[in-house]
Amino acid sequence: MKDNNKAILYVSITVLSWATVASAFKLALSSLTYYELLLIASFTALIAFAIILTFRKRWFLLRSVNRGQWRMFAIAGMLNPTMYYLVLFKSYELLPAQIAQPINYMWPVVLSVMLAIFARQRIPAFKFAGMAISLAGVAVISVGPGQLTGVGLSVLGLTLGIGSAFVWATYWLINRMNAETDQIMSLFLNFFFGTIYLLMIAPFMKIEISSLQGVLAAVYSGLFEMTIPFIFFGIALKKTDNPALINHLCYLSPFLSLFIIHLILGESIYPTTYIGLALIVGGLLFNEYIGKRMSKKI
Numbered sequence: 001m002k003d004n005n006k007a008i009l010y011v012s013i014t015v016l017s018w019a020t021v022a023s024a025f026k027l028a029l030s031s032l033t034y035y036e037l038l039l040i041a042s043f044t045a046l047i048a049f050a051i052i053l054t055f056r057k058r059w060f061l062l063r064s065v066n067r068g069q070w071r072m073f074a075i076a077g078m079l080n081p082t083m084y085y086l087v088l089f090k091s092y093e094l095l096p097a098q099i100a101q102p103i104n105y106m107w108p109v110v111l112s113v114m115l116a117i118f119a120r121q122r123i124p125a126f127k128f129a130g131m132a133i134s135l136a137g138v139a140v141i142s143v144g145p146g147q148l149t150g151v152g153l154s155v156l157g158l159t160l161g162i163g164s165a166f167v168w169a170t171y172w173l174i175n176r177m178n179a180e181t182d183q184i185m186s187l188f189l190n191f192f193f194g195t196i197y198l199l200m201i202a203p204f205m206k207i208e209i210s211s212l213q214g215v216l217a218a219v220y221s222g223l224f225e226m227t228i229p230f231i232f233f234g235i236a237l238k239k240t241d242n243p244a245l246i247n248h249l250c251y252l253s254p255f256l257s258l259f260i261i262h263l264i265l266g267e268s269i270y271p272t273t274y275i276g277l278a279l280i281v282g283g284l285l286f287n288e289y290i291g292k293r294m295s296k297k298i
Contacts, residue, residue: 007240011249014229014236019256021225022101023264025092028218031211034089037218039202040209042081042195044222049188052231061185072177073186077193079171081226088164094157097261098269102141102254102277103158107165107172108284109134114169130287137279138162140272183234191226248288251281 028037092100109131115121
């Protein structure tokens with residue numbers, strides 16, 4: 001029997017975790033480079049997943065991972081955490097948190113296009129409307145602040161923010177091939193390979209970690225961005241008989257994040273950020289809920 005009350009509790013932990021990490025990223029990046037932030041966060045997540053596997057006595061699952069799956073985990077680890085977070089954190093380094101955070105939420109739009117191209121999944125007509133709404137939101141967020149303040153945003157930062165959505169969508173497609181593997185073991189192997197890749201490029205990076213605040217913010221990012229929310233989101237999906245509600249509640253996270261960004265970082269939130277984020281999330285919810293219902297009535 002499903003326990004929807006517990007599911008709501010677990011997804012609330014997920015939402016609150018993701019709502020805080022944009023501020024944590026910026027706090028870490030005030031004294032660390034984007035590479036240093038990722039190295040510490042990735043290593044933190046790796047240790048956390050190892051502890052969970054030990055506590056659950058699941059290390060025996062490694063014996064069931066075949067050669068083909070090892071290759072897929074090696075590829076997945078290159079995408080997440082390595083490429084995805086290097087791109088995302090660099091975007092945060094160049095942009096205000098209120099801009100970098102919502103742009104990343106366009107990844108479901110990118111995923112729909114990639115599924116159509118690579119998996120031959122036809123895009124229903126109604127989804128083009130939702131995609132257009134979300135893309136309009138990205139445009140409002142990207143262009144709006146310059147119109148209000150006269151100060152333009154970093155083009156490279158915006159490009160990287162959009163690029164992170166492409167990397168995450170690609171990771172999602174690759175990771176589907178490892179769907180039968182235990183969730184925690186799958187995440188552990190992703191971060192195992194990702195941490196190895198990060199250590200391999202360490203000799204080519206300038207590393208000067210001297211700020212305790214930066215290290216603590218990076219450790220927080222590893223726990224509350226990469227570890228805890230994925231665990232509790234997976235538990236919530238298993239506990240509920242309404243997975244659509246659990247997925248939709250996650251869209252509260254970017255709105256709560258704006259409040260925390262203003263409170264912790266002191267950023268004045270642009271009106272265009274609210275409008276753009278509402279359009280991005282509105283377009284996604286249109287495709288997942290309203291559009292489907294409309295298409296069934298036609």
